[in-house]
Amino acid sequence: MVEIFQKLYEMTALSNIIADPSFIVMYLIAFLLLYLGIVKHYEPLLLIPIGFGVLIANFPGGDMGVLQAAEDGTIVKDGVAYNIWEMSLPAIAHDLGLMNFLYYMLIKTGFLPPVIFMGVGALTDFGPMLRNLRLAIFGAAAQFGIFLVLICAVLMGFTLKEAASLGIIGGADGPTAIFTTIKLAPHLLGPIAIAAYSYMALVPVIIPLVVKLTCSKKELMINMKDQDKKFPAKNEIKNMRVIKIIFPIAVTTIVAIFVPTAVSLIGMLMFGNLLKEIGSDTSRLFDTISNSIMNTATVFLGLCVGATMTAQAFLNWTTIGIIIGGFLAFALSITAGISMVKIMNLFVKKKINPLIGATGLSAVPMASRVCNEIATKYDPKNHVLNYCMSSNISGVIGSAVAAGVLIKFLS
Amino acid sequence: MENVMGDALQLLVVGMLTVFMILLIVIFLGKGLIALVNKFAPAEQVPQKKVAAMGGGVSVVDAQTKAIIAAAVSQLTGGKGQVKKIEKV
Known part of the structure; x- marks a missing residue:
């Protein structure tokens, strides 16, 4: 009888969980992510699939955790070595489990992030950026945090590839961070994705904090509409629809010539946007990529990223370094954007509210909404949303270009 | 390094x-x-927006809405208030 119970006990996951309590820590992390997504509504579309992915990946014997392959493609499971590059997809599913099949087919190939970018493009309106083109330059300044944190991470002991993957969190763009990490340091995918999305969810906390530390009340009260009235734009846009159709085609061509490695992200972003701007002729395609395809991609991306966070891969000092470095990257990117506005204001008559620099990182449109709230707190008539959207959208292009540079030089 | x-x-x-x-x-x-x-x-x-107005200009506020607004004003002011103009702000 005792023997039967002993066998039953060994059959369940309980024996392994009691033998290795690190699994319990992972369950707590999974519950925390689920709580943040469900109760606090922090990026629920991503944190819920990621949280559930973490949960199911950490049941011993469940075979749902992603096994990271070494540089030469070797994976060791239960003492047996496999070469992932020589295995067929059905063999991966059979020998390594469903989640490894999904991960190596959809994530490791770099398939899902560009697909999500296509959906993001379909939901993006370049109108505010085209109306305030000069503000788009702050989308470049805000990428400074990426490269500065890269240097800090190297000093902390990360390899150059790992440091680049950590720095890209400062771009505040989830798919870009995931895409770069897959290419440069796939073993860090879980913590980097978590840090990127967590800090994006914390934009309403991080931006006001940095703004409070770096901007004066007088600067925050600069009214952009008053400035526009004092110094009106020279070129009024007479046909926005035509410009919006030509713009994605032209940007893709230019970026493809200068930074070909960024085309998979920028190209898909602009393709999605083009389908939106064409209108009724492509409305069915627009509907598909902005709903069905994007939602499907988000589900699998979230689950697979969560499944990479096994106890062995996640519970180490590297993860803590990533969490600290990610915050630093975010804060430095915001500070760099604000600093560039301040420097520019020294030389131009038409003053710019520093909040427009703070939105130079991606996180569209939450960063713009947060900055608009800050501006209206100081002056209820000072709505800066449209101006912020200009640098916010250019930040998406900027971070994708930065990712392209990192991949080109390091992969 | x-x-x-x-x-x-x-x-x-x-x-x-x-x-x-x-x-x-x-x-x-x-x-x-x-x-x-x-x-x-x-x-x-760009299609021109119609301006809602009552008493002067073209009115796009239908009679039922006018009646509801007038009744609400009358109720709040104890019958002393009158609606002269409805404007979209």
Whole structure:
């Protein structure tokens, strides 16, 4: 009888969980992510699939955790070595489990992030950026945090590839961070994705904090509409629809010539946007990529990223370094954007509210909404949303270009 | 370590220069596009918005809405108030 119970006990996951309590820590992390997504509504579309992915990946014997392959493609499971590059997809599913099949087919190939970018493009309106083109330059300044944190991470002991993957969190763009990490340091995918999305969810906390530390009340009260009235734009846009159709085609061509490695992200972003701007002729395609395809991609991306966070891969000092470095990257990117506005204001008559620099990182449109709230707190008539959207959208292009540079030089 | 730091600094310079260059190109490209489209494409036809008004001008507020607003004003002012104009703000 005792023997039967002993066998039953060994059959369940309980024996392994009691033998290795690190699994319990992972369950707590999974519950925390689920709580943040469900109760606090922090990026629920991503944190819920990621949280559930973490949960199911950490049941011993469940075979749902992603096994990271070494540089030469070797994976060791239960003492047996496999070469992932020589295995067929059905063999991966059979020998390594469903989640490894999904991960190596959809994530490791770099398939899902560009697909999500296509959906993001379909939901993006370049109108505010085209109306305030000069503000788009702050989308470049805000990428400074990426490269500065890269240097800090190297000093902390990360390899150059790992440091680049950590720095890209400062771009505040989830798919870009995931895409770069897959290419440069796939073993860090879980913590980097978590840090990127967590800090994006914390934009309403991080931006006001940095703004409070770096901007004066007088600067925050600069009214952009008053400035526009004092110094009106020279070129009024007479046909926005035509410009919006030509713009994605032209940007893709230019970026493809200068930074070909960024085309998979920028190209898909602009393709999605083009389908939106064409209108009724492509409305069915627009509907598909902005709903069905994007939602499907988000589900699998979230689950697979969560499944990479096994106890062995996640519970180490590297993860803590990533969490600290990610915050630093975010804060430095915001500070760099604000600093560039301040420097520019020294030389131009038409003053710019520093909040427009703070939105130079991606996180569209939450960063713009947060900055608009800050501006209206100081002056209820000072709505800066449209101006912020200009640098916010250019930040998406900027971070994708930065990712392209990192991949080109390091992969 | 020195080599790695050198590479990291090089990435900082090259990366930031590339990002600035690409976004400057995007800005000038956008400005060029606006100038070209303004010159060659016909101006967009924007449908004019109707102004809701009551007592003067064209009214687009239907009778039922007018009656509801008038009843609410009457109720709040004890019959002393009158609706002269309804404007969308």
